[in-house]
Amino acid sequence: MDIRHLEAVAEIAKWGSFTRAADALHIAQPTLSKMVIQLEEELGVPLFSREGKRPKPTEAGEAVLRYGEPILAQMGALRRELTDLAELRQGTLRLGLPPMAGSNFFPGVVGEYKRRYPGVAIRLSEAGANRLDEDLRAGLLDVGVLLTPTDDAFYDSFTVIDDRLKVALPAGHRLAERPALALAELAEEPFVLFRADFALHGRIMAACETAGYKPNTVAESSQWDFIGQMVGEGLGIALLPATICAQLRPERVQTVELAPPGLPWQLDMAWRREGYLPLAAKAWIALARELFAKTRT
Numbered sequence: 001m002d003i004r005h006l007e008a009v010a011e012i013a014k015w016g017s018f019t020r021a022a023d024a025l026h027i028a029q030p031t032l033s034k035m036v037i038q039l040e041e042e043l044g045v046p047l048f049s050r051e052g053k054r055p056k057p058t059e060a061g062e063a064v065l066r067y068g069e070p071i072l073a074q075m076g077a078l079r080r081e082l083t084d085l086a087e088l089r090q091g092t093l094r095l096g097l098p099p100m101a102g103s104n105f106f107p108g109v110v111g112e113y114k115r116r117y118p119g120v121a122i123r124l125s126e127a128g129a130n131r132l133d134e135d136l137r138a139g140l141l142d143v144g145v146l147l148t149p150t151d152d153a154f155y156d157s158f159t160v161i162d163d164r165l166k167v168a169l170p171a172g173h174r175l176a177e178r179p180a181l182a183l184a185e186l187a188e189e190p191f192v193l194f195r196a197d198f199a200l201h202g203r204i205m206a207a208c209e210t211a212g213y214k215p216n217t218v219a220e221s222s223q224w225d226f227i228g229q230m231v232g233e234g235l236g237i238a239l240l241p242a243t244i245c246a247q248l249r250p251e252r253v254q255t256v257e258l259a260p261p262g263l264p265w266q267l268d269m270a271w272r273r274e275g276y277l278p279l280a281a282k283a284w285i286a287l288a289r290e291l292f293a294k295t296r297t
Contacts, residue, residue: 001039003071003075005035005036006064007025009036009061009065010065010068010072017054018033043060046058046061047061088283089117090119091278092120092121092278093142093143093280093281094125094140095123095284096125096132096135096136096141098127098129098132099126099222101161102124104243104247105161105243106145109287109292110122112287116287120283129147129199129200130199132144133199142284143269143271143281144269145270146267147203147266147267147268148264150270153273154273155272156271156273157268158269158289159292160269160288160292161292163242163243165204165242166242166255166256167186167237167238168227168240168255169237169254170231170233170234170237170254171251171253175256179256181257182211182259183207184213186215186237187212189236190218190235190236191217191218191239192217192227192231192236192238193205193227194222195222196220198222201220218235219236225247228244228249232248232253242265269288
C-alpha cells in the first residue's frame with residue numbers, strides 16, 4: 001500500500017469530490033481515479049460508493065480512513081520535522097571544546113550560532129583534547145577541537161587557533177627577566193601542569209624528556225586560570241599559550257618566551273571523515289570557518 005493511495009482516499013472523503021481531491025493533491029483526476037482503483041484491487045473491496053453525485057466511503061473505505069488517518073498524521077509530522085531539520089529550525093549539535101579554548105576563543109562563535117539557529121540545542125562537552133578525541137572516534141560528539149596534529153586518515157579538520165607556549169613564572173623569579181628560556185634550563189623547576197587527559201600534558205612531558213629530564217610535577221589542574229594562580233602563589237612554573245599568558249596578572253606572574261624551536265599550540269576543528277554528519281554540525285563548521293578566517297585577516 002502506497003502512502004499516496006491513503007492520501008487520495010482521505011482527500012476524496014474530505015472533499016466529497018474526485019475533482020476537488022485531485023486539485024488538492026495537484027494531480028490529474030484520471031490519475032487519482034487510477035490510484036483508488038489500484039488500492040481497491042489490492043484490498044479486494046470497493047472503497048467508495050459511486051452512486052449519486054458525491055462519492056461516499058463504503059464500510060471498507062471507513063476502515064481504511066480510520067486506520068489510515070493516524071498514519072497520514074504521522075507522515076505529516078515527519079515531513080514537517082524533516083523540513084525543520086533541513087532548515088535548521090530544530091536539531092542538536094554535540095560539540096566538544098577544551099576548557100582553555102572554549103572560554104577564550106569560542107563564546108562569540110557560540111553566540112552567533114544561537115542567533116542564527118535559535119532552535120538548535122547545543123550539547124557542550126568540556127574536556128581535554130585526549131578525551132575529546134576518544135569521544136569523537138566513538139561517535140559521542142559531532143565535532144570537537146583537538147590539539148594538532150590530528151589524524152588526517154580519520155578526521156577532516158581546519159585550524160582555528162595557532163599560538164605558542166610561553167613560560168609562566170612567579171613574579172620576581174630568578175629567570176623572569178631573561179628574554180627567552182630553553183626547556184633544559186627549567187629542569188630544576190617545579191611544574192604546574194594540565195591533567196594527564198589533556199593533550200598538552202603529554203606534549204610538555206615529551207618535550208621535557210627530549211630536553212633530558214622528567215618534570216617535577218607539583219600540581220595538576222584542568223583550569224588554566226587556576227594554574228596561573230598557583231604559579232602566582234609561587235608553587236611552580238607552567239607552560240601556557242601566549243594568548244592565555246596575556247590574561248595573567250603581571251604583578252603576580254611574569255612570562256618569558258621559549259627559546260627556539262619552542263612549542264607550538266595549534267588547535268583544529270575536527271570531525272569524522274566517515275559516517276553521517278548532522279546538518280547542525282555542518283552549519284557549525286561553516287560558521288566557525290567563517291569567523292576564524294576573519295580573525296586571521
